[in-house]
Amino acid sequence: MAKSKNAQTSQAAAKRKLSEKQLHDMLYTMMLIRRFEEKALDLYSLGKVHGTMHLSIGQEATAVGASGALTQQDYLLNTHRGHGHCLAWGSQADLMMAEFMGKETGYCRGRGGSMHIANVDANNLGANGIVAGGLPISVGVGLSIRARNTEQVVMVVFGDGASNEGAFHESINMASIWNLPVIFLCENNQYAMSMPVEKSINIDRISDRAAAYGIEGVTVDGNDPEAVYAAVSSARQRAVAGKGPTLIECNTYRYMGHSKSDRQAYRTRDEVKAWMDKDPIERLVANLGMSKEDKDALFKKAEAEIAKAVEFAEASPEPDVADIMEGVYA
Ligand SMILES: Cc1ncc(C[n+]2csc(CCOP(=O)(O)OP(=O)(O)O)c2C)c(N)n1
DSSP: OHHHHHHHHHHHHHHOSSOHHHHHHHHHHHHHHHHHHHHHHHHHHTTOSOSOOOOOTTOHHHHHHHHHTSOTTSEEEOOTTOHHHHHHTTOOHHHHHHHHTTOTTSTTTTSSOTTOOOBGGGTBOOOOSSTTTHHHHHHHHHHHHHHHTOSOOEEEEEETGGGGSHHHHHHHHHHHHTTOOEEEEEEEOSEETTEEHHHHOSSSOGGGGGGGGTSEEEEEETTOHHHHHHHHHHHHHHHHTTOOOEEEEEEOOOSSOSSTTOOOTTSOHHHHHHHHTTOHHHHHHHHTTOOHHHHHHHHHHHHHHHHHHHHHHHHSOOOOGGGTTTTOOO
């Protein structure tokens, strides 16, 4: 039994494009994202996080695979379900937690909250509560990169629902005709609120829409960080070589409801379980041939980092009402 498991593990190792160290780092970030969101949910239930919140538990592989393929000079535009992408981009858990709790020490001085985290110093240009809102912005960023003639790219993340918005089609069309270095990353988590993707889109692959705009389109397993990494790396290479934008569809699933108020009457427990059986963290643990003890120890490390983040956020000051409008843009 053990022998055949080892044989499988070394076969998987031979096929790997990433080093063992890169995969371990990705695994840790995925665990950090999961524990961050679980803790944020607890804090929400305790009334310490305000507004609403959209969790990406189950989608962690897309975030780490995509960010892992980009450089510190590239740009990120994010969605309302963007905590994972923020952390994978290198954002600090403590400053994010402070932002969630509306504290002055947060990335946006507590004015942004869960849905609007930006860290412009790190080229994270911000999440957006408007569905498809980041897409037209990415065209502007792409145009700026072209004008400055640098080897940067911009990645814009959006959902399957956003791909039915006019802004998606207009943005891809413009990026295509101007040959801009934009990576359009569609996170297809199978639902837009309660609307299943099969009922809102009459083709099997959202990436097939790329052909209508004369750009490359590819669909990958969004629960496999290596597959996402490979697709985003190729898209980046094409973009910096002046070959224009790419549409990448990552098939994945959210385990939690759309937001806090979702009773999830539109899906069955069996369906959720079937996706949980393809859990990205468990899959990578198995792929790395990691023992249960090592997995638990890594989760514990993530939990300790999150506990420190909460401590920092709890101890941070509230914003002063006198300057509450500072740093707010509309
Ligand atoms: C322009 C606009 N229309 C509607 C909404 C309300 N809304 C918020 S999230 C959402 C669903 C988005 O689905 P999708 O793009 O698939 O992303 P997901 O939530 O699945 O990550 C909708 C309709 C909004 N915020 N903005």
